[in-house]
Amino acid sequence: MAFGGQCGECTECGKCERLLNGQTNDDSIKKEEKKMEQDNSVRLYTFIIYSENVPGLLSQITAVYTRRQVNIESLNVCASSTPGAHKYTITAYCTRTMAEMLTKQIEKKIDVLQANVFTDDDIFINETCLLKISTPIMLENKDVCRMVRLHQAHIVEVNSIYATIEKTGITSDILSLYDSLKTLGCVLQFVRSGRICITKDYTEHLDEYLADREKKRNAK
Amino acid sequence: MEKITGAEAMMRALENEGVDILFGYPGGSIMPTYDALYDHKKTLNHILVRHEQGAVHAAQGYARVSGKVGCAIVTSGPGATNTITGIADAMIDSTPLVVIAGQVGVAMLGTDAFQEVDVVGVTSPISKWSYQIRRAEDIAWAVARAFYIAKSGRPGPVVLDFAKNAQTGMVEYEPAKADFIRSYDPDPDLNEEEIREAAKMINESVKPFVLVGQGVELGNAREELKAFLEKADMPCGTTFLGLSAIESDHRLNKGILGMHGNLGPNVMTNKCDLLIAVGMRFDDRVTGNLATYAKQAKIIHFDIDRSEFNKNVKVNLSVHGDCKKSLAAVTKLLDKATHTSWIDGFKPYEEKEYQKVIDKALHPTEGPLLMGEVIRKVSEATNNAGIMVTDVGQNQLFACRYFKFTKARSVVTSGGLGTMGFGIPAAIGATFGAPDRTVCLFVGDGGLQMTIQEFGTIMEQGAPVKMILLNNNYLGNVRQWQEMFFSHRYSFTPMLNPNYELIAKGYGIPAKTVVERSELDAAIKEMLATPGPYLLQCAIMEEDNVMPMVPPGANIDEMILEYKSK
Ligand SMILES: Cc1ncc(C[n+]2csc(CCOP(=O)(O)OP(=O)(O)O)c2C)c(N)n1
Ligand SMILES: [Mg+2]
Numbered sequence: 001m002a003f004g005g006q007c008g009e010c011t012e013c014g015k016c017e018r019l020l021n022g023q024t025n026d027d028s029i030k031k032e033e034k035k036m037e038q039d040n041s042v043r044l045y046t047f048i049i050y051s052e053n054v055p056g057l058l059s060q061i062t063a064v065y066t067r068r069q070v071n072i073e074s075l076n077v078c079a080s081s082t083p084g085a086h087k088y089t090i091t092a093y094c095t096r097t098m099a100e101m102l103t104k105q106i107e108k109k110i111d112v113l114q115a116n117v118f119t120d121d122d123i124f125i126n127e128t129c130l131l132k133i134s135t136p137i138m139l140e141n142k143d144v145c146r147m148v149r150l151h152q153a154h155i156v157e158v159n160s161i162y163a164t165i166e167k168t169g170i171t172s173d174i175l176s177l178y179d180s181l182k183t184l185g186c187v188l189q190f191v192r193s194g195r196i197c198i199t200k201d202y203t204e205h206l207d208e209y210l211a212d213r214e215k216k217r218n219a220k
Numbered sequence: 221m222e223k224i225t226g227a228e229a230m231m232r233a234l235e236n237e238g239v240d241i242l243f244g245y246p247g248g249s250i251m252p253t254y255d256a257l258y259d260h261k262k263t264l265n266h267i268l269v270r271h272e273q274g275a276v277h278a279a280q281g282y283a284r285v286s287g288k289v290g291c292a293i294v295t296s297g298p299g300a301t302n303t304i305t306g307i308a309d310a311m312i313d314s315t316p317l318v319v320i321a322g323q324v325g326v327a328m329l330g331t332d333a334f335q336e337v338d339v340v341g342v343t344s345p346i347s348k349w350s351y352q353i354r355r356a357e358d359i360a361w362a363v364a365r366a367f368y369i370a371k372s373g374r375p376g377p378v379v380l381d382f383a384k385n386a387q388t389g390m391v392e393y394e395p396a397k398a399d400f401i402r403s404y405d406p407d408p409d410l411n412e413e414e415i416r417e418a419a420k421m422i423n424e425s426v427k428p429f430v431l432v433g434q435g436v437e438l439g440n441a442r443e444e445l446k447a448f449l450e451k452a453d454m455p456c457g458t459t460f461l462g463l464s465a466i467e468s469d470h471r472l473n474k475g476i477l478g479m480h481g482n483l484g485p486n487v488m489t490n491k492c493d494l495l496i497a498v499g500m501r502f503d504d505r506v507t508g509n510l511a512t513y514a515k516q517a518k519i520i521h522f523d524i525d526r527s528e529f530n531k532n533v534k535v536n537l538s539v540h541g542d543c544k545k546s547l548a549a550v551t552k553l554l555d556k557a558t559h560t561s562w563i564d565g566f567k568p569y570e571e572k573e574y575q576k577v578i579d580k581a582l583h584p585t586e587g588p589l590l591m592g593e594v595i596r597k598v599s600e601a602t603n604n605a606g607i608m609v610t611d612v613g614q615n616q617l618f619a620c621r622y623f624k625f626t627k628a629r630s631v632v633t634s635g636g637l638g639t640m641g642f643g644i645p646a647a648i649g650a651t652f653g654a655p656d657r658t659v660c661l662f663v664g665d666g667g668l669q670m671t672i673q674e675f676g677t678i679m680e681q682g683a684p685v686k687m688i689l690l691n692n693n694y695l696g697n698v699r700q701w702q703e704m705f706f707s708h709r710y711s712f713t714p715m716l717n718p719n720y721e722l723i724a725k726g727y728g729i730p731a732k733t734v735v736e737r738s739e740l741d742a743a744i745k746e747m748l749a750t751p752g753p754y755l756l757q758c759a760i761m762e763e764d765n766v767m768p769m770v771p772p773g774a775n776i777d778e779m780i781l782e783y784k785s786k
Pocket of ligand 2: 690691692694696
């Protein structure tokens, strides 16, 4: 920095004193570096968000991702098992630090009840896909049906032109089915649902939160 | 039960919230409400501004000095879009506002009707809550909720998009009350463990340093802050918005943080062993280069907004909650301490800054007037008890540096957004929010012209704004950066100025221009002695720079004290 050292006694403001004080002890540096690495590595996170069922919230929630330049991979919105509460399941690639920031900024929206972030280890994941494949190719090539069976997918409709196949599972299984059918050259259409999931936790965070809030309401 | 129009219900709902003043501007889609307002003139003082941006900034000025919710009312379409700057400004500076905008009737929504704008869509990202009132039946509920959200927790602006059919529809009005929203907890319970840990860290610290932000004022926690600082004998620095959270001359107040702050607090930020942030958000103008910011220190962050924790600066401990309560709780657990030698450590920096910068800014003996000397003289003429309103630019930075504070809620400046044109309307609002205090506005020749139309409001209301125009014939702050970082290339910053004195006089505002230093004291005296508004134009040195400065991106302790033009 061209302007360095014009303020204090030393030429590299602050730095020398930091070293003298011995605050940069090796072990703690390594520990911190490891944590930083975890915090800064990009991976797929799943955000589970509960909100009141009010119009306009979805765009406010997605805007939080856009503003922080995080791309949404999948998004699923539906009424939840808690009456009046909507559930959003959103996946996105980002760092842990970013994921935590995003949840806090989403939770700050007035009508959002709760926002939490999970890695794949913390949740049981499901996703559905539908494939439209060519009936003539399916009849001609026995491998097509074999692949469908191998992937435990079912055929839900067949006519002379196409067959519709449905598969439910984790993302990698679905992609594997798609890849193998694509190699066989029979895929006409492929759609995925985006993921839904439930947590592996023993506690239900939303219920706890709502009970807690109810207590506060009654205390008023 | 008697049925009334939605517009009348809106009036009653506002009165029910204790509103007694509205800043606004009428138009087609809000006419039914203005018609109802005609019958409520005694209780709802409506201030007609000259541009809707002025209405919102005036409401901000009112809110900032009074601690109440500021209220603005405008029409749909262009009326609503003219409020955007003020709403964004209030959002980033946590100012409680309710902005009511007319809207076309619901049958026309989405048809690109005359003066239809998707106000909720446009304002959602820049407001705390934005809601469309579509039926007269929703008015009582929506207004109660709007005021509750605006003023509770971390305050902010709320927008009510008021459809015309809801204004004309008939309704049995019953006042509503909002003090609970299950998805929103504005007063989180303190966490005992956080409180104990904070006290422990402070008790163990030998070089603690406290960063004071506007949260202390918003939380009405000035006394709690003082007790906290004094018990553990901890020095502090303040942000611009936190300037009046503690008296300027308090023994433990070491000055201003950040880019144009004081040398001591900035250097000591990188020397302390414990940094304690209270109600501030580590803005980049405060931290400078984050990679080197307070790396040697442990950091505690007190805030009511959880999303501020670890946003810009990673902290060792966050203390979530209302700082009025958390500071008091921690103070109870603090050991009485003295940190004399640590506090004395600020002195050399204070002396150095005084000698190299402050003395020259306040006591020049020759050359044109300087902003610093004018500001300090005005401040002293109010016994440092005035309200400082600023516009944006060098006038703002100098005002924050040289105005002094003894009273709470004395700072009205656009911090986070840096909105030129904020000053005049905000100062008007401040005169209504604190009618017993002297409101001093410092404004540049650029910013004055951004909302100069509000001279009309000042004239009509006789609003006693003491306007000090610091005229340097430049967009000074940008010119300073061009001089320092863009090789002195003054790209569109010199300005040809009109005769401001004449303009003010055209509006019936007494005005005077001071060029000579020898005339300054008398002119300030005359300004303050003249009842009502006044414009004091000071001919300021054209190419002066605000110093010291942490250059953009530099480390916070690398302040330039002197800059010699090449
Ligand atoms: C609405 C708006 N437009 C542009 C800017 C950029 N800007 C910041 S300071 C400044 C110059 C202000 O000039 P003046 O009002 O004369 O004040 P001075 O710095 O000279 O005291 C400008 C253009 C801004 N902050 N706000
Ligand atoms: Mg200027």
